[in-house]
Amino acid sequence: MLSFISFNHILQYIDFNKVQQLFVYDPTDQLFFSTSFFLFFFFALLIFYRIFSKKKNLKIYTIIFFSLFFYYKNSGYFFLLLFASTFINFYFGSWIFKAKTHWLKKLLFISVIIIDLGLLVYFKYTNFFIQIINGVASGNIQLLNIILPIGISFYTFKAMSYVIEIFIETMEPTNSLRDFVLYMYFFPNILAGPIDRAVAFLPQIAGEMTASKDDIGRAVFLIMSGLFKKAVIADYIGLNFVDRVFQVPLRFTGVENLLASYAYTVQIYCNFSGYTDMALGIAALLGFKLMDNFNIPFLATSVADYWRRWHISLSTWLLDYLFKPLQMSFRRMRIYGSALAIFITFLLVGFWHGANWTYLVFGLFHSTYLAVSLLTQKFRKAFYDKVHLTGTKFLKAFQIFITFHLLLITAIIFRSDSLRTARDVFHQIFRYFHGVVFFQWVAGYTQVFVLIMLGYILHFIPKSVDNKIKNIITASPVYVQAFLLALMILVVVQVESAQLQPVIYFNF
Amino acid sequence: MVSERLQKIILNELKLDSFDLHDETTANQVPGWDSFNHINVILAVEKDYNIRFKGLEILKVKNIGELQKLVDSKLQ
Numbered sequence A: 001m002l003s004f005i006s007f008n009h010i011l012q013y014i015d016f017n018k019v020q021q022l023f024v025y026d027p028t029d030q031l032f033f034s035t036s037f038f039l040f041f042f043f044a045l046l047i048f049y050r051i052f053s054k055k056k057n058l059k060i061y062t063i064i065f066f067s068l069f070f071y072y073k074n075s076g077y078f079f080l081l082l083f084a085s086t087f088i089n090f091y092f093g094s095w096i097f098k099a100k101t102h103w104l105k106k107l108l109f110i111s112v113i114i115i116d117l118g119l120l121v122y123f124k125y126t127n128f129f130i131q132i133i134n135g136v137a138s139g140n141i142q143l144l145n146i147i148l149p150i151g152i153s154f155y156t157f158k159a160m161s162y163v164i165e166i167f168i169e170t171m172e173p174t175n176s177l178r179d180f181v182l183y184m185y186f187f188p189n190i191l192a193g194p195i196d197r198a199v200a201f202l203p204q205i206a207g208e209m210t211a212s213k214d215d216i217g218r219a220v221f222l223i224m225s226g227l228f229k230k231a232v233i234a235d236y237i238g239l240n241f242v243d244r245v246f247q248v249p250l251r252f253t254g255v256e257n258l259l260a261s262y263a264y265t266v267q268i269y270c271n272f273s274g275y276t277d278m279a280l281g282i283a284a285l286l287g288f289k290l291m292d293n294f295n296i297p298f299l300a301t302s303v304a305d306y307w308r309r310w311h312i313s314l315s316t317w318l319l320d321y322l323f324k325p326l327q328m329s330f331r332r333m334r335i336y337g338s339a340l341a342i343f344i345t346f347l348l349v350g351f352w353h354g355a356n357w358t359y360l361v362f363g364l365f366h367s368t369y370l371a372v373s374l375l376t377q378k379f380r381k382a383f384y385d386k387v388h389l390t391g392t393k394f395l396k397a398f399q400i401f402i403t404f405h406l407l408l409i410t411a412i413i414f415r416s417d418s419l420r421t422a423r424d425v426f427h428q429i430f431r432y433f434h435g436v437v438f439f440q441w442v443a444g445y446t447q448v449f450v451l452i453m454l455g456y457i458l459h460f461i462p463k464s465v466d467n468k469i470k471n472i473i474t475a476s477p478v479y480v481q482a483f484l485l486a487l488m489i490l491v492v493v494q495v496e497s498a499q500l501q502p503v504i505y506f507n508f
Numbered sequence B: 001m002v003s004e005r006l007q008k009i010i011l012n013e014l015k016l017d018s019f020d021l022h023d024e025t026t027a028n029q030v031p032g033w034d035s036f037n038h039i040n041v042i043l044a045v046e047k048d049y050n051i052r053f054k055g056l057e058i059l060k061v062k063n064i065g066e067l068q069k070l071v072d073s074k075l076q
Helices: A002-013 A016-022 A036-051 A056-098 A102-136 A152-167 A177-185 A198-206 A213-247 A254-285 A303-307 A312-329 A331-352 A357-375 A377-386 A393-415 A419-431 A437-444 A446-460 A463-475 A478-495 B004-013 B035-049 B055-060 B064-075
Strands: none
Touching (some): A056 A152, A102 A152, A152 A312, A177 A198, A213 A478, A254 A419, A303 A357, A312 B055, B004 B035
């Protein structure tokens, strides 16, 4: 009787409307990796995963079920669009493979690419094009009420990698729709990558799908470092400094604008690589290995080198599927053909980020850097040889410094809401510098300053040190690992500045 | 089996004195064979044999053995 009363009592205190709300899509309350609701659900998922450890089929359906819920919770009914995309690419993949003649293969392939890119362009760029048409022809076409489905740029590229590899005969299609659904919906990488390739992911479903002791150690390390980079460093300096400066650059001196640009560069690194670390760690706990996306990008000695180190899953995707075919068809133009191919590729890298002139100009800068660098490569090498600089540490340091600042210019354009804002930032830096403000700034923004430095230090830590820490965590008992993770979550909750900041790359 | 002629063209184009090229050798194992030199290698092969590849044919090639096969198929 007593227990019955107290149960009733408890029921009175539970607001079922609120509980129901947790399971329904709400644009203001999404389910990101660093929310406590996500951590709770993921923990539940791990328990089921463990219970089903001997039954692989159930494990697969557990992830699929959770992934569907995860995507629905973040995008609402757009999960139906992803359904469509999944079915279309799955069946086209198998038709392309089975087609008897080359022209039929080609026809099917071109059709599916048009569908994939058509959906992407419709949702992402329609209003941008309407604005351009209105601007050029002084027309008055109404803008459409289009909402960007979250993650569309990422899952479209994932799907395309599947049909492209089948078309160029570097992989065979899977017979299992279930496996392909898992590939497309896999929640760790659905919202902001890494853009894993079907050719590397599908075989993992055929494998064990269990996390080894090493995987668990690696996962704990990745989730901890990811949470710290994203929720502590990136969000804090973003909210408390970068956002303010970039909102009205003219209100700040040049030195503050320059500092905000340095801060933003490390903010976006910590935001995106932190998110990716969490994605890799979460996937590792489920026994999956996702593609690495970052490799100390600001240590790059050239812009080309930078793209081998930053957002690797996107840059290798474009290099393999766009740059190489273009380069091959322009091959009679020799080096100029390569330069043209690289120019087109990176212009599209800019545009991939979104329908805004700032992203196009960002792409244009990168295209120009890369094309010019390619065309002057011989000349520069001859020059360095002549002045005996080739292979020296001085040259390397010089190249890293120059490359970093070339990237800083593009980061300013990338962060600005409009080209006008970017122009204001450059104006302040070059015309209104006021270097002495630096000391006041450090005194006033000590925490931000410390976190910026910490962000850069974390970024420059060599992989060997990372691996040592990983090994220590792997070797420690489970309860120590759990304690470390709980401690990090506690730190994050303490620091969590006002509101949760979404990952910058969700919008792309 | 990689023919001597093909080996010579590749090594010549990459300015290598000697390098053991097998069927399974891939471009990234050969010093200097990056994506830009790749074009030069392909052009040199086309010129020397007086053949022409289609873009897709070259994209499918995964190693030197497959390149040899592609060349052979063009010569037949």
